[in-house]
Amino acid sequence: MLNTPFTLPCGVVIQNRLVKAAMTERLSGSNCKPNARLVRLYEQWADTNVGLLITGNVMVDRYHLESAGNVVVDNEEALPEMKAWAGAGKKHGNHIWVQICHSGRQTSRFVNLKPKSASGVQLKKLGLFSKPKAMTEKDILDVINGFVKAAVIAKKKWFYRSANSCCSWISDKSIFESINES
Numbered sequence: 001m002l003n004t005p006f007t008l009p010c011g012v013v014i015q016n017r018l019v020k021a022a023m024t025e026r027l028s029g030s031n032c033k034p035n036a037r038l039v040r041l042y043e044q045w046a047d048t049n050v051g052l053l054i055t056g057n058v059m060v061d062r063y064h065l066e067s068a069g070n071v072v073v074d075n076e077e078a079l080p081e082m083k084a085w086a087g088a089g090k091k092h093g094n095h096i097w098v099q100i101c102h103s104g105r106q107t108s109r110f111v112n113l114k115p116k117s118a119s120g121v122q123l124k125k126l127g128l129f130s131k132p133k134a135m136t137e138k139d140i141l142d143v144i145n146g147f148v149k150a151a152v153i154a155k156k157k158w159f160y161r162s163a164n165s166c167c168s169w170i171s172d173k174s175i176f177e178s179i180n181e182s
């Protein structure tokens, strides 16, 4: 059963039922581009013949990283590196989906001491996160545009589906009552 193909409602066929969940890699360098270390890692995962690889956080805004080492896709400069990464991940006909994220209030304080988020409610966890500033309507539109841009770039460069933010902290956290101030 695990080794039989699976058709998603959108028509995409995954060659088996094994999926690697999103796990933040934190392997990028200071330029925030995919690099040889990521390519090697995804090559090895592809070699396991897993049907679907979901990448770790790929950020739409370099001032809102979940951690140093995140890949950022906010412009087209990294197209060749994206191609190499996607190619490694799908080398056996499996899928690789890129997880596009904005870390909102879960932005590492070592990256940004004044992050923006859906509300001004701070995430109090081991002192890792600063109190965020609640986004304005323009800030929210900027984030939406960032997601669209990253998705278009990822799709261009051979990721099977530009993966639609499985864990966009900005969106899923904003619906929780405890942090929704409106």
Ligand SMILES: Cc1cc2nc3c(=O)[nH]c(=O)nc-3n(C[C@H](O)[C@H](O)[C@H](O)COP(=O)(O)O)c2cc1C
Pocket: 021, 022, 023, 024, 025, 055, 056, 057, 099, 166, 167
């Ligand atoms: C080291 C590590 C890194 C993770 N990074 C991400 C991530 O980048 N994005 C995400 O949505 N979830 C991330 N997760 C959560 C996993 O994708 C997964 O949802 C979680 O481990 C629960 O999986 P399970 O239900 O199979 O136990 C991470 C988990 C671990 C252990």
